[in-house]
Amino acid sequence: MNDIEVDIVVPNQTRYLSLIGRIGEAIARELDHYRGDREALAYQLNLVLTEAMANAIKHAHHENAGKTVRVRIHIDRDALQIEVYDQGQGFDLESLPPPQPDVPVEHGRGLFLIRTLMDEVEYRRGKPENVLIMRKRLQ
Amino acid sequence: MQIQTETRDGNLVLSVQEPRLDAHNSDELKDYIAKLLEGNESRLVVDLSAVRFIDSSGLGALLSGYKNANLHRASLVLAGLQPRVQAMFELTRLNRVFEIYRDVDEALAGH
Numbered sequence: 001m002n003d004i005e006v007d008i009v010v011p012n013q014t015r016y017l018s019l020i021g022r023i024g025e026a027i028a029r030e031l032d033h034y035r036g037d038r039e040a041l042a043y044q045l046n047l048v049l050t051e052a053m054a055n056a057i058k059h060a061h062h063e064n065a066g067k068t069v070r071v072r073i074h075i076d077r078d079a080l081q082i083e084v085y086d087q088g089q090g091f092d093l094e095s096l097p098p099p100q101p102d103v104p105v106e107h108g109r110g111l112f113l114i115r116t117l118m119d120e121v122e123y124r125r126g127k128p129e130n131v132l133i134m135r136k137r138l139q
Numbered sequence: 140m141q142i143q144t145e146t147r148d149g150n151l152v153l154s155v156q157e158p159r160l161d162a163h164n165s166d167e168l169k170d171y172i173a174k175l176l177e178g179n180e181s182r183l184v185v186d187l188s189a190v191r192f193i194d195s196s197g198l199g200a201l202l203s204g205y206k207n208a209n210l211h212r213a214s215l216v217l218a219g220l221q222p223r224v225q226a227m228f229e230l231t232r233l234n235r236v237f238e239i240y241r242d243v244d245e246a247l248a249g250h
Contacts, residue, residue: 014163021161021192043192043223050194054162104236106203109195116230 004030004075012057012067020053020071021046027073034138044117045082051110052084052132060088060130075138082134090125140167148247151175154186160197168197172204176211183208184246188219193227205237218246
């Protein structure tokens with residue numbers, strides 16, 4: 001399989017979550033060599049893209065509709081990498097507490113889900129932008 | 140957001156007619172449920188059979204409705220979860236919090 005690269009910039013609005021999520025689903029369905037459940041992978045990519053983008057839109061960019069979110073997806077034979085860029089203050093991925101199932105709260109599950117479903121997750125703070133990098137092995 | 144409501148056997152059945160419950164529309168659902176609970180509803184059955192995708196904010200909106208129902212001495216139960224939506228409740232262990240029924244009929248019988 002040749003590499004696939006998708007690089008897309010959308011306005012900082014939650015209405016575009018569905019578009020980006022569906023691109024993730026469509027890509028998962030194209031991965032003929034993926035040995036796992038492709039429909040499960042389609043849901044997972046939809047989800048991690050939705051969660052990462054929603055974080056950028058709401059927390060990094062405070063729903064400022066004048067900003068944009070850049071999403072880059074790169075797939076080669078062995079792995080898939082998703083990058084979601086933001087121009088916010090940034091945060092420390094390691095300082096986020098895991099959710100407590102016995103004390104269910106309404107917020108704070110997004111990054112937990114991303115870390116659960118992806119093999120590697122990294123957040124790089126930088127100027128002028130930060131990037132959340134998520135990798136998943138396909139073999 | 141498209142939501143249909145009907146009263147059945149003293150329960151208010153709320154059918155979410157959206158394929159996606161995400162950060163774009165979850166606040167609307169949360170506010171909608173909060174408003175319903177201002178009335179005298181004693182049991183809300185949320186039918187999710189049309190929902191094929193839910194994210195953390197969708198789960199959060201339902202959890203908010205659940206807690207809000209308890210504050211109003213009412214209850215909120217879920218019905219008709221598609222397998223991948225059900226899997227999200229399991230992944231986050233929220234299946235231990237909510238009463239989840241196979242479909243609306245079962246939810247009404249499980250009263």
